[in-house]
Amino acid sequence: MPLGQRVGDNSESRYCGVEIPFDEDIHTALAHNLAGGFDFVLAPLTDPQYRPSQNVPNTSTVPPFAGSDLVLSPAQWSSHVVGKISPWIDLDSSNEMMRADSEVTLKQELAWATHLSLQACLIPTPTPLSGGNYARSVNQSLQGLSNMQLWLRIPLVSPDLQEAEGTPNEDEVFLRRDLVTGRPLSDSWEWWNMFRTLCEHHSHLSVALDIMASLPSASAIRRWLGEPIKAAIVHTSAFLTNKKGYPCLSKRHQYLLSTLFDHSVQIVVSGDSLHHLDGMDLEPSIASNSNGYGEGLVSKHPLKLYLEYLSHLYRKLPPISDQERFEMGYRDFLQAPLQPLMENLEAQTYETFEKDTTKYIQYQKAVHAALLDRVSDTDASIKTIVLMVVGAGRGPLIRASLEAAKETGRKLRVYAVEKNPNAVVTLHSLVKLEGWQDTVTIISCDMRDWKAPERADILVSELLGSFGDNELSPECLDGAQRFLKDDGVSIPSEYTSFIAPITASKLHKDVKSYNDLAHFETAYVVKLHSVARLASPQPVFTFRHPKSKGDNKRFKKLIFEFPEDMGSALVHGFAGYFDSILYKDIHLGIEPSTATPNMFSWFAIFFPLRQPVYVPVGSVMEAHFWRCVGPTKVWYEWAVTAPSVSPIHNSNGRSYWVGL
Amino acid sequence: MPLGQRVGDNSESRYCGVEIPFDEDIHTALAHNLAGGFDFVLAPLTDPQYRPSQNVPNTSTVPPFAGSDLVLSPAQWSSHVVGKISPWIDLDSSNEMMRADSEVTLKQELAWATHLSLQACLIPTPTPLSGGNYARSVNQSLQGLSNMQLWLRIPLVSPDLQEAEGTPNEDEVFLRRDLVTGRPLSDSWEWWNMFRTLCEHHSHLSVALDIMASLPSASAIRRWLGEPIKAAIVHTSAFLTNKKGYPCLSKRHQYLLSTLFDHSVQIVVSGDSLHHLDGMDLEPSIASNSNGYGEGLVSKHPLKLYLEYLSHLYRKLPPISDQERFEMGYRDFLQAPLQPLMENLEAQTYETFEKDTTKYIQYQKAVHAALLDRVSDTDASIKTIVLMVVGAGRGPLIRASLEAAKETGRKLRVYAVEKNPNAVVTLHSLVKLEGWQDTVTIISCDMRDWKAPERADILVSELLGSFGDNELSPECLDGAQRFLKDDGVSIPSEYTSFIAPITASKLHKDVKSYNDLAHFETAYVVKLHSVARLASPQPVFTFRHPKSKGDNKRFKKLIFEFPEDMGSALVHGFAGYFDSILYKDIHLGIEPSTATPNMFSWFAIFFPLRQPVYVPVGSVMEAHFWRCVGPTKVWYEWAVTAPSVSPIHNSNGRSYWVGL
Structure with a gap:
């Protein structure tokens, strides 16, 4: 029974599991x-007492290490059972x-789970940072999983950190490193990272996080959100007790869980019930009604209070x-960026972007302010401002400009320059419909070629891409x-692109699945989630x-510092944004800290790295971005030079470019 | 005129160059x-005073930035001129x-050098560890070079280390790191490594080392030998003065130069003459005769004493x-390892290996010692030892065993088991020729299938590959x-494989040129040079x-430490060797520290890494090797887990395996 119904949420996080011990009668369990x-x-799929080496040696009879597959139907196995490999x-x-014994058991149980068509198997925690042989064996199995x-x-939180929490040793434990290799030992993210790197970021390898009473810093949690977390195993020991004696979670745990819900992570409850309420077994519906969080469950499951x-x-x-x-369907989905000069937009694209009222309100404000600056009140009735919309599309900027003129009482002469002949058709019809014929002249021409009859006071354009100058x-x-x-x-008078390193295992996996260099040297438009x-x-x-003065080539070296309490992390690439100054204090942008609210015209851009870059705790990242301009195209190149050095991506725009 | 004639040496190190200033009349120069x-x-290819930005702006007339290409013939340009890009x-x-200006000049000069069909251009030293933009531009040019x-x-040696040499600051300078990125600043190898990594190890990018008076440690020099060094620019300031006033080099410099000669590195002399001998301009032949190192040159070149x-x-x-x-033709050349069980050797292969007398002398010694141990002098005439040669080939081990029997006066009954029916033909002929019919029985059979009529006292085999068990x-x-x-x-009674991390840019480049995963997950037989x-x-x-007892699966984790004074290095893969104990103290092997001298049957084996691993100064390398055994094949898997983590190579033997 799902945790609840949330309109529009089709993710798996609605489903909640429970960790159970081995039971010969799994049907009843x-x-x-x-x-x-x-x-x-x-x-667990097999009796925890079973050991392959206890078999009579040199016989080929394998005793039944598990029950029959017939005890459940195929649909039950695949929908309701996640296998747990012997811990x-x-x-x-x-x-x-x-x-x-371990290797035989691991392969045997994985083969059995495959035979049962299970959707997933939980494999045990590796020995911290020395799980090379374990990873090798799992990696071998991964090659065969479909x-x-x-x-x-x-x-x-690693067990030693859990133990040290609140003691004077805490910092020391946190900083503990392997004496030989220098690797941080107590950051469990490192265990995951080493294991999955050995397994070459295999798409069938994901992570299930154990959540206990102690939580790491917010930064340390945040870096996990780019990792392929499929499940969070919440232990009963993680729960506190509310005034009425019921289990509840700390504010930080609650925040973590709602974040996990939002990232399609399934919860699994684990452990013995630590909350026994008098009478709860007698009259379940009363007990659950009185806990304060809604409808009760009729069963007498010992963990039902946690589930509730x-x-x-x-x-x-x-x-x-x-x-x-609307955006959910685009989450973490790679889109090729537009080629706005080489290709014409389609009606549907215009339709979508024109709906972004927030954006045009900002433009209207900008034109408004510019008109007031250029024409004093006394001149308002005698002076006509020449305003050119370059890239007029189907007319939204014309409308915004005319609205601004109306608001300010200033007179406009508008030229609408548009290179797409299909949009021009619609423009003509719009002008006629609105009765703008005296004010608006439509020019069907590329703005770079147009011979204008007069010069403009104000040039209005909306040519910005997710990364500002990328269109x-x-x-x-x-x-x-x-x-x-x-x-x-x-208008705009200025724009700036922004970049930030991100963990994005899903995006990286998708880029990698193309299995070529070109896709790793392409920037993508993505709704990052x-x-x-x-x-x-x-x-x-x-x-x-x-x-x-100057040309449009650019070169920037960036140094990123990371929160001290984040620990190490893996960078799969860079999220790119822009911010623009339309006019004076009126800006428009998607850079997260200043993003214009309620705007949906732009998702972020994603620059992948061919090899994810491991950033050890305490180190900085140095990155280089170039905007290169050739006779027929513009392209970006990018590279990382610290903490390790990457090759330069997209040299000469060999993989990705925007045509002039 | 080459430096000298050395029989068998066809490498480019015979040719010596000289660095000269810009000269409008390059023909005469x-x-x-x-x-x-x-x-x-x-x-230099252009006047050092020339700057592109001094051109009249907005004109397309480019003034002649260089002389005509006609001043030299095409053959002269390509054979006798290495271009020097404006420093x-x-x-x-x-x-x-x-x-x-720098970018325009770099591209212009490289284009000019390409136009002249020069074999090489020297490009200036990058700004230590911050040459990202320089590398980007060079990398763009590299993409177009054929x-x-x-x-x-x-x-x-970096200039700051040269300056600090011998001062109390020396150690401090050596350990100096960039405050932000933590990179070692004074190790010039790091400059090269960052630059070539950004350029993705491009095969047309190599290194020219400036050699001055100070030299780094032997370890620091050694790591360069795996790098693509094409030239060593020896400055006149590197020379000392001998008793007679002539230039000479320190013992360490001499050793360095002979090593460079041996690695096909060309020498270029640079700088002003610092040794002026009285009378040397008057009577050159006398002057040069008296310097003590041979025939003189007739010219009055100011640097002739250095050249001599x-x-x-x-x-x-x-x-x-x-x-x-013999081995020179195989140097650094990748060979696919044998599939000895699945394929039969050819006559030529037998021929080559049989010539390795050293190897069979060791076998003879081993059989000799074993016979003395098994049969006392008193039993010598009555006891017959059953000796089986398994994998007898064309008979060299039979011969060595019979020789040992003759030496010791022991009696032998020999069974020669060989699976290659072609070799068996030759064996029969050999036995007849030598009159061994009473002693030797030839069995045409795979040793794994043979039903022997009796059991052996001694089993002699030569089944070892470069990595011991790999055949x-x-x-x-x-x-x-x-x-x-x-x-x-x-015999052999025991064998062990060995592994060591190496820099091997040439091998890595050759593996990479196959442009697939499989070749990066294959071990190669190579004469490492x-x-x-x-x-x-x-x-x-x-x-x-x-x-x-036990199976033939193996798993080993290795930790490599590097010399403290080596600095950082790049590991392209591992060199593999073996050592075997034939019998008691008689061993045979190619592990460098104990290698059997004058043996040529085995080159080393090379396990590549898909991505070269950067090993920062002071860190260790942790590597894992697995020998895996399946029903039809044996294979190795390998991975690195420190200082960084690699994927596991050759999972399930997907790329490289030896068939059973």
């Missing part, structure tokens, strides 16, 4: 837990027989807004500057219009 | 230097005009031995052990015969 309100069980296995043990996911169990609390948390999530629901606004406006008066203004923003965005390239 | 005994000049360029300058090499000029000294050093090199001459000696001898007496001995052995080899897998 499953029925009991489903009746108790859980959606699936995390269950006793230790492929990095110094005991040779233990290693051999559907099943492996969830590597990792404690969100989780259900309560889930149902407390804010409703999904229309914009979120060649600089080149277009340079071309239009010929017909701007010497004291004329451009399951990513970890590791450092604040920094400005990259700035363009100002009208331009006084 | 070249003639003068060739007459002076040099083979080529390292010469004033600085693409990482904070001055924008300087950056722009023939010309770019030599990045790097001082062997270098020629003297070159001619002092020890002559190339026959074995070296499946363990599996074969396990198969043969059925017919070895319980107290019987195997232009490689840097960064740490001592360590034992990996050991097998003993006869075997008491």
Whole structure:
């Protein structure tokens, strides 16, 4: 039974599981837990006492290491059971027989789970940072998996840190490093990172986080959001007790769980019930009614109070807004950026962007302010301002400009320059419909070629891409500057791109799946969601219009520092944004700290790195971005030079460029 | 005129160049230097005063930035001129005009050099560790080069270390790091490494080392030997003065130069003459006769004393031995390892290996010792030892065994088991020819299948590959052990593989040129030459015969430490070797520290890494090797987990395996 219904939320986080011990009668065990309100069980597949080496040697008869597959239907196995690989296995043990037994057991159980068509198996936590042999064996199995996911169990806080929490040793434990290799030992993210790097970021390897009473810093949690977390195993020991004796979670735990819900992570409850309420077994509906978080469950499952609390948390999530629901379909989905000069937009694209009223309100404000600055009240009735919309599309900027003129009582003569002949058709019809014929002249021409009959006071354009200049606004406006008066203004007058390093395993996996170099050297438009923003965005390239001198090539070296308490992290690439100054204090942008609210015209841009870059705790990242301009195209190149050195991406624009 | 003639040496290190200043009349300058005994000049291509930005802006007339290409013939340009890109360029300058001028100049000069079909251009030293923009521009040019090499000029000792040498500051300077990124600043190898990593190890980018008076530690020099060094620019300031007033080099410099000669590095002399002898301009032949190192040059070139000294050093090199001459053709050349069980060797292969007399002398000694141990003098005439040669080939081990029997006066009954029916033909003929019919029985059979009529006292085999067990000696001898007496001995009785991390840019480049994953997950047999052995080899897998228990799977984790004074280095993969104990104290092997001398049957094995691993100064390398055994094949997997984590190579033997 899902935790609740949330309109628009189709993610798996609605489903809650429970970790159960080995049970020969899994049929009954499953029925009991489903009746108790859980959606699936995390269950061992074999008797924990079984050891392959106890078999008679040199015989080929393998005793039944598991029950029959017939005890559940195929649909039950795949929908309601996540396999749990025997936790006793230790492929990095110094005991040779233990290693051999472990490897046989791991392969046997994974083969059995595959036979049962399970969707996922939980594999045990590796020995901190020395799990090379374990990773090798899992990696071998991964090569053969077609559907099943492996969830590597990792404690969100390592046991030694949990133990040291609040003691004077805490800092020392946190900084503890392997004496030989210098690796941080107590940051469990490192265990995951080493394991998955050995397994080459295999798409079927994900992570299940154990959540106990102690939580790491917010930064340390945040870096996990770009990792492929499939499950969070919440232990009953993580719960506090409320005034009425019911289990509840700390504010920080609650915040973590709502974040996980938002990232499609499934919760699994684990451990014995630590909250026994008098009478709860007698009259369940009364007990659950009195806990304060909603409808009760009829079953007498020992963990039902925990489930109810989780259900309560889930149902407390804010409703999904229309914009979120619209964007949900685009989350973490790679889109090729536009080639606005080489290709014409389609009607549907115009339709979508024109709906972004916030954006045009900002433009209207900008034109408004510019008109007031250029024409005094006394001149309002005698002076006519020449305003040119360059790239008029189907007319939204004309409308915004005319509105601004009306608001201010200033007189306008508008030229609408548009290179797309299809949009021009619509423009003509709009002008006629609105009765703007006396004010607006439509020019069907590329602004870079147009021979204007007079020069403009104000040049209005909306040529910005997610990364500001990436749709060649600089080149277009340079071309239009010929017909701007010497004291004329451009709206926008300035724009700056921004960049920030992110963990984005999903995006990286998708880029990698193309299996070529070109896709790793391409920037993508993406609604970023399951990513970890590791450092604040920094400005990259700035363009100002009208331009006084210089070309449109740019070069920027950036140094990113990371929060001290974050620990280490993996950078899969960079999130790119822009901010623009339309006119004086009126800006428009998507850089997260200053983003214009309720705007949906732009998602972020994503620059991938061919090899993810490991950033050890305490180090900085140095990155280089270039904007290169050739006779027929503009492109970016990028590289990282600290903490390690990457190759330069997209040399000569060999993989990705925007045509002039 | 080459430095000298060395029989068998066809490398480019015979040719010596000279760095000259810009000369409008390059024709005369070249003639003068060739007459002076040099083979080529390292010469600027354009007037050092020229700056692109001094052109009249907005005109498309480019003034002649260089002389005509007609001043030299095409053959002269390409054979005798290495271009020197203007050293004033600085693409990482904070001055924008300087950056722009530098980029234009770099591209213009490289284009001009390409137009002249020069073989190489020397490009200036990058700003230590901040040459990102310079590297980007060079990398762009590299993408378009089809023939010309770019030599990045790097001082062997950074200027600040040269200055600090011998002062109390020396250590401090050596350890100096960038405050932000933590990179070591004074190790010039780091400058090269950052630059070439940004340029993605481009095959047309190599290094030219400046050699001055101070030299780094032997370890620091050694790591360069695996790098693509094309030239060493020896400055006149590097020379000392001998008792007679002539230039000479320190012992360490001499050793360095002979090493460079041996690695096909060309020498370029640079700088003003600092040794002026009275009368040397008057009567050159007398002057040069009296310097003590041989025939003089007739020209009056101001640097001729330096050239004569270098020629003297070159001619002092020890002559190339026959074995070296044989192996020279195989140096740094990747060979696919044998599939000895799946394929039969060819006659030529037998022929080559049989010539390795040293190897069979060791076998003869081993059989000799085993016979003395098994049969006392008193039993010598009555006891017959059953000796089985498993994998007899065309008979060399039969011969060695019979020789040992003759030496010791022991009686033998020999079974020669060979699976290759073609070799068996030759065996029969050999036995007849030598009259061994009463002693030797030939069995045409795979040793793993043979039903022996009796059991053996001694089992002799030569099944070892470069990495010991890599040609499946363990599996074969396990198969043969059925017919070895319980107290019987195997020759060899034990073997161990060894591994060491190496810099091997040439090998890595060759593997990369296949442009697929499989070649990066294959081990190759290679005569290693232009490689840097960064740490001592360590034992990996050991097998003993006869075997008491266990399987042939193996797993080893290795930790390599590097010399403290080496600095940082790049690891392209691992060199593999073996050592075997034939019998008691008689061993055979190629592990460098204990290698059997004068043996040529085995080259080393090379395990590549998909991405070269940067090892910062002071860190260790942790590597894992696995020997995996499946029903039909044996394979290795390998990975690095410190200082950084690599993916596991060759999972499931997907790329490289040896068939059973």
